[in-house]
Amino acid sequence: MRSSxxxxxxxxISALMFIAAIFVYSNLVLPAYSEVKDLKAELLSISxxxxxxxxxxxQVQNLLQKQQDISSIQNVxxxxxxxxxxxxxxxxxxSSLAAINNLKLESLSVSKMANRPSSNQKLVKSIGVLRxxxxxxxxxxxxxxxxxxxxxxxxxxxxxxLKIESRQSSKAxxxxxxxxxxxxxxxxxx
Numbered sequence: 001m002r003s004s005x006x007x008x009x010x011x012x013i014s015a016l017m018f019i020a021a022i023f024v025y026s027n028l029v030l031p032a033y034s035e036v037k038d039l040k041a042e043l044l045s046i047s048x049x050x051x052x053x054x055x056x057x058x059q060v061q062n063l064l065q066k067q068q069d070i071s072s073i074q075n076v077x078x079x080x081x082x083x084x085x086x087x088x089x090x091x092x093x094x095s096s097l098a099a100i101n102n103l104k105l106e107s108l109s110v111s112k113m114a115n116r117p118s119s120n121q122k123l124v125k126s127i128g129v130l131r132x133x134x135x136x137x138x139x140x141x142x143x144x145x146x147x148x149x150x151x152x153x154x155x156x157x158x159x160x161x162l163k164i165e166s167r168q169s170s171k172a173x174x175x176x177x178x179x180x181x182x183x184x185x186x187x188x189x190x
Contacts, residue, residue: 079154080154080155081188082187083187083188085128085187087130090110090155090185091110093153093155094108094132094183097149098134098136101142103137103146103179104137104138105135105136106134106135106136106137106178107133108132108133108135109134110130110131110132111131112128112130114129115127115129116129126188127188127189128186128188129185129186130184130185131160131183132184133180136178136179136181137167137176138176138177139176139177140164143177157185158183158184160183161182162182163179164177164178165177166178
């Protein structure tokens with residue numbers, strides 16, 4: 001074969017290879033490339049949707065946590081400032097505090113005082129007041145412990161009036177006193 005025919009054959013083979021490359025590129029690579037582009041776009045949109053859903057889930061979890069915090073705060077406020085006038089519970093607390101502190105409960109009475117308007121109408125409409133009038137007998141140290149326990153009690157109690165009297169037989173009985181106290185407890189009214 002002559003060199004001119006070799007050149008012609010090599011040019012022809014090169015041209016056929018070029019045409020075959022264009023054919024492979026247009027029929028195989030371009031469709032696959034566009035399919036890859038579509039899949040990447042779909043993956044990106046799904047990823048963005050998943051991120052938005054995760055953000056929404058986190059926001060809902062935060063709202064639920066805030067609601068649980070609010071309900072726990074409401075429970076604490078309900079324990080400190082009950083929703084109704086629970087006279088039996090208040091009487092039980094006074095008698096239990098007296099018994100714990102080795103004081104003898106001689107008398108106990110309850111009277112309802114006038115309601116007080118609340119400064120924050122959104123939380124509490126008005127505040128009801130119960131006055132507990134009681135007489136305790138015992139020594140002074142035990143009475144101080146009683147007052148400290150009443151002060152740290154979960155139910156809000158205020159000492160309104162206190163009268164301390166020495167008992168006739170205080171020298172013989174080791175310094176016993178008679179304590180007449182007026183305490184006010186509070187509750188929420190409608």
